[in-house]
Amino acid sequence: MNEDSVRERASTGIARLDEMMDGGPYRGSVTLVLGAPGTGKTCLGLEFIARGAEEFGEPGLIVTFEHFPKKLLRDAISLGFDLQELERRGLVRILFTSPEIFFEQAQASGGLLDTMVQELGARRILVDSISHLERLTRDPVKMREIAFTFTNALLRHGLTALVTQEDPGITGDMAAAQYGISYLVDAVIILRYVELDSSIARAMLVLKQRASSHDKSIREFRITGRGIQIGEPFSDREGVLSGLPRKREIDAFVEVFGPKGKAGKGEVK
Template identity: 40%
Template structure:
């Protein structure tokens, strides 16, 4: 079965390729939910690809206003009007002769123009003029037959209550149902879209967030749903950018792996991440730093202070998101798009602890990290995440938020008190499927960045944070 693309990227992903050709799709939602914008955007996108589209208005939004507002969107193209895209009125026929006359007018136009796509907005306005349920069923059935047998893909747009959705014949006849609405989260109002039915095709179920901007509708697929990325594996190792650490890692981090760098505040997690990114740049690998803490300027200043080059912004891109503004699905989609556009091979997330503040539940946070790990791996990216340890000294607890199992590698950085001095220790706690050194090494932060030293050979209980001299 062929599918009609909406050319709204993430919507086509959710629909697993688009809407079945010649299908009748009901687009429903509350007033202002974006039904008309989504429909117009889909039609203009298709008109641009050569499809002939007719947008019938009825007795909802007056056509002059619709035409006026549509021009504010970037998808509007005046050259398409009256060529591949036409507005047509059904309201007059409805006023004069009711639904039957509107049907006659519709069929007359369809037979004359032979469009590929038709929208009726609002179809609910026609429905409301049909006298009884029996007549409504016949009317909707005949309409669906007429349009699908003229090879027309149809969108019926309307505001229906949940009760109407369960009883109205258009929902039984429809091949696809797309529901648009809003969800209130504290003071914020988030737009959401849900595919409720798609005959003859699989789709990503559940609610997906979306926004409406000058480009039209932008959808962010629900976290946890498969993002459409081709998988690739290359194997090999990538340098961490810290020579002594590469020794502990037996040559570097496995390519396309996910690594958590965990440690107390100020211990050097971000700096280690900057080493990793700078090393990538020196090897011609582009990278992106997704930061929820330091701003791009602050990160660049830190890197510059330690003589680490992270480029002018074109080679290592820094994307800052305030955790209070985080929308997991949106972040994930934008991260994927930026990595794809830049061709990034290294990604740093600083830090997952701060990111977690912006996610409403621990479950959602785990889903977000799990999906990000999977996504970056399939994109051929080596991914590191910094994570703050809850304790300053020692390590009675392993990585917080229950995400350690999602990472392939864990690098642990700890403060250690030795002879009244605060020292720093680093060790490799985990490397999935590969060997590594088990040494607990001292490291220092110098003007050149992180310098890995010798193991704490003369002490025991280093991981407790308060080591004691080892017995001779």
């Protein structure tokens, strides 16, 4: 990567994910993280904010509609990040609010979002999760407008944004079409459970990244006390995306990751 691309990219803080995204998300862009409950969306978002603050000195705002700040602080600790300390140092703030209030405030110039972004000098934002915006309307046309307004509100501040969305177990590309936000964002990361020989693994895929090449492979990842650890690619995209890789893909998996309980060449580092 040359110096220009370093300037225009924001690191996620997870080196392998940056590689998968051809250097990382663009500064001032929105990345959508889509996945079923428990796949690791919140963890990924917390790491993006914590490492952004800790390693790159980029203050980050966390907007959550579902978790009390205390729970997020605990989750972050289990990943090895002291968000509370970062909060004390003025590098992180957590806003626990309702989608109604956040949406209203995000539109208004001088509203809560503007104020918090300015006070913190925020460069990054995590919104967890935008599935809650669905509560605002059942009309798909209105929902598209809301998604549009919401995305623009994030972009107005030049923030590098990561937004999570619940995927209730739909396969592949369909999920990204849910209510149109995927067309508005610059990058989409999919997190999935993969069943392999009766054990469950997690897989990650960069589904799209605007104006950039990206890694099309699906990689296993683990959630650990040192954050998210991404491994080597699974060999077969179709089989892994279905969530139930067939025998051939299981063989391919064993080839990549080694037999169960024994580290293969693709051991997560």
